Amino acid sequence: MSRNRRHLSQNFLTDPAVAAAVVRLAGVTRDDLIVEAGPGDGILTRAIARKARKVLAYELDPALSRRLRHRFADDPRVHCVHRDFLSTSPPRGDFAVVANIPYSRTSSIVQWCLEARALTGATLVTQLEYARKRSGDYGRHSLLTVSTWPRFEWELAGRVGREKFDPVPRVDSGILRLTRRPLPLVPREALGEYRRFVERGFSGVGGSLAASLRHPYGSRAVGAAFRHVGVDPRAVVGYVTPTQWIGLFLEVARI
Template identity: 60%
Template structure:
């Protein structure tokens, strides 16, 4: 079932509610204050366009993003692309352990001056987030990220060992495709599913950004599973099964898997996972992928021994 999209509340409405944001659109923000900040701060909108990032102009939306992240006062947070500090402002009110990576030197300098007091707990780093080493301590990621860097940023997050969750403002279409909104599932989602959940938590209208982008945004939330659906030692084996399935032969999952596994075994695995025999690869839910993998590759110590000995059908 497609996720339900909820628009962020206005500031007045949020002060009177504590639960799920009201499903009503707040009044579009006035872009003029942000335009004045561009002129006064020396960072022009066209420069920001080259960096493929747009400022959030509505405080209620920025607050909503932070609230959806679930960050608490004890959490270490890495913010991606703070820009003019719209999200940083509410992160700093929630926790005193924020590391914000800003690629634009002028914006980084301005934010560093604003948060120069160490007591505020915000450290501004001028640099490319994707080239940074993840913190050793457990941490969360929050950010209104550059759309053109979405894939690189998501990959960094999925590979960071200490990351517990990532709350990212992305293009709405990207978030929809990664969360199965159209009944289809991408390779990156299926590959990471045993260890990460993907959720489209909300939608942000394009009119709440400056410069105004061509499309609306989505709030994508990645959360590490407390109990992995596949043991870590079988990650490589699971990856090979999934990549075989996405090989595209014959258009169906059964046809792709039958290149390596006996047809009867594939049929039994699909039946166990309640996958129709002719189902296209992209229409198979990630939970069904996990079940197919378990059926094909065995379970427990037997499967792990095959992995170590190199006897899996995919080696």
């Protein structure tokens, strides 16, 4: 195992059937440009190339990068680049990300995806706990999920057993789907205000969600919004669904 591989907590897929399932869940078609972060041994790269128009595979490990270039030398659809994925600029045209990503870089890679303007979606093999947390599978919803929900849908699309990787990690993995909505659920000009609204709600100021939102929106407006959306003012912040958050915001902001 290389030093980079150990440092990045990277566990490579070993089962071609799992790789094919990830590509199928991603909905890859012959028209798609796919960007892959950390292709490693290329098992997922090969599965993507069977379906996509073009694959840009960014590999940080120099030995693995050389091996990948040799392995896909005869496939014009696959372009292997020795570079840190996080240092790249997103393509300008529509593209999607499909990748089995290092656990240690999950948050940074997800943020890269969220900030990429032309990204249509991302299908990421992540630590199962992360995928469950971001998708609301635990019954709770995180600040990141709620704040980005108007623009992106988060979904736990599948589970991958730990024995399907080398080296074998301590925990199972999840297949996390991040899909950009054709139109945001909040008017574009109000997305910034919505994020601030959510951050205020998650701040814990005042001891409850309703109390956190009373300033600067006012007790009357907040009370009316909670009644209209059907949310208990005493509700724990994490148990308020993204759809309810959006409803509260639209009511309080009078949009």
